[in-house]
Amino acid sequence: MPCRPAYARALIRSGRAQKRWFRGIFAIKLLDRAEGKVQQVVVGVDPGSKREAMTVQSKQHTYLNVLSDAVTHVKDRVEVRRNMRRSRRFRKTPCRKNKANRNINCKRLPPSTKARWQVKFNILNFLKKLYPVSDIVVEDIKAKTLRGSKKWNKSFSPLEVGKIWFYGEVSQIGNLILKQGYETFERRNLLGLKKTSKKLDETFKAHNVDSWVLASFLTGKSSVDNRGMFRVIPLQLHRRQLHRFESGTGGIRRLYGGTQSCGFRRGSVVNHTKLGMVYVGGTMDGKISLHDLKSGKRLTQSGSYKDVKFLYLNPWRTQFLHRHKAGGGIA
Numbered sequence: 001m002p003c004r005p006a007y008a009r010a011l012i013r014s015g016r017a018q019k020r021w022f023r024g025i026f027a028i029k030l031l032d033r034a035e036g037k038v039q040q041v042v043v044g045v046d047p048g049s050k051r052e053a054m055t056v057q058s059k060q061h062t063y064l065n066v067l068s069d070a071v072t073h074v075k076d077r078v079e080v081r082r083n084m085r086r087s088r089r090f091r092k093t094p095c096r097k098n099k100a101n102r103n104i105n106c107k108r109l110p111p112s113t114k115a116r117w118q119v120k121f122n123i124l125n126f127l128k129k130l131y132p133v134s135d136i137v138v139e140d141i142k143a144k145t146l147r148g149s150k151k152w153n154k155s156f157s158p159l160e161v162g163k164i165w166f167y168g169e170v171s172q173i174g175n176l177i178l179k180q181g182y183e184t185f186e187r188r189n190l191l192g193l194k195k196t197s198k199k200l201d202e203t204f205k206a207h208n209v210d211s212w213v214l215a216s217f218l219t220g221k222s223s224v225d226n227r228g229m230f231r232v233i234p235l236q237l238h239r240r241q242l243h244r245f246e247s248g249t250g251g252i253r254r255l256y257g258g259t260q261s262c263g264f265r266r267g268s269v270v271n272h273t274k275l276g277m278v279y280v281g282g283t284m285d286g287k288i289s290l291h292d293l294k295s296g297k298r299l300t301q302s303g304s305y306k307d308v309k310f311l312y313l314n315p316w317r318t319q320f321l322h323r324h325k326a327g328g329g330i331a
Helices: 004-014 074-090 110-129 150-154 157-170 181-190 208-219
Strands: 017-022 025-029 039-044 051-057 064-071 133-139 175-179 227-234 267-274 275-282 287-292 300-304 308-313 316-321
Touching: 004 017, 004 025, 039 110, 039 208, 039 287, 051 110, 051 157, 064 110, 064 208, 110 133, 133 157, 133 208, 157 175, 157 287, 175 208, 181 208, 208 227, 227 267, 275 300, 275 308
Parallel strands: 039 133, 064 227, 133 175
Antiparallel strands: 017 025, 039 051, 051 064, 227 316, 267 275, 267 308, 275 287, 287 300
16 A cells, blocks of 8 residues: 655665665565555546546545556558558569468457557556556447448447457456446536546646546545646657668668667666666667657767666656645555
């Protein structure tokens, strides 16, 4: 269970706990606790098309409000990959014979659909490592079948296929409870909470107000005690693209993409001697790109691996917005 910062420092000094950093959140790991009672901790999940929200809550406190970006870039990348694959058919180059479609009878999600729902499930797994989450309340979203649209209705829309996969995965890590949109609307009005129409604002009223209301269905809380937000932005890393799409001088394709940069996993948060805490991007000629943690802006393209110290691996850019300083406890 989360505790107050002063108590956490006392546990560390006494040797009963160790310091831990979990993707931008400071936590402690107890060394001598084998069993004990914990409070009911609930996570409310409000899915969205551009932004998504989650709230970790108990009857006593609201511990964390998470505001994340939805993964929307995969569809465009798959299209580019398809076009580049087709362009190879017209080159004067050796070509292997086409293989049979090995996925024709397999149940699989489209890459863009799975990426969108996978990031939500990854964040839930991350929260379960920090809090003893027992229940997960999700606002159920529905898509209609379209008359005369054979392609859309074949899988009853990517939205329905994706959420069914998500519900199945969530049921394995906690007690899944579904709420309809009108139920969230009614409870939000009952509690006197307002939601802004500006969906892309980084404010509590944009999305987290609904995730807070969803969690309160089980905790019974009636007033908001924490409006601070933990901002999560998934990194767009080119893991499988190993060369440039277009060749350069002499028909040579420059190296591009991959998972490693001078021995560091891309996305790793490191401490640079001059730039401070940054994350690792690409590499070129033995140098690494270093990016700002908040904005993602590239600070240098010629960083030396000798000047950085690894801190932790993070597939997201994270930042606290309007941080809550009341006595609600910190994980």
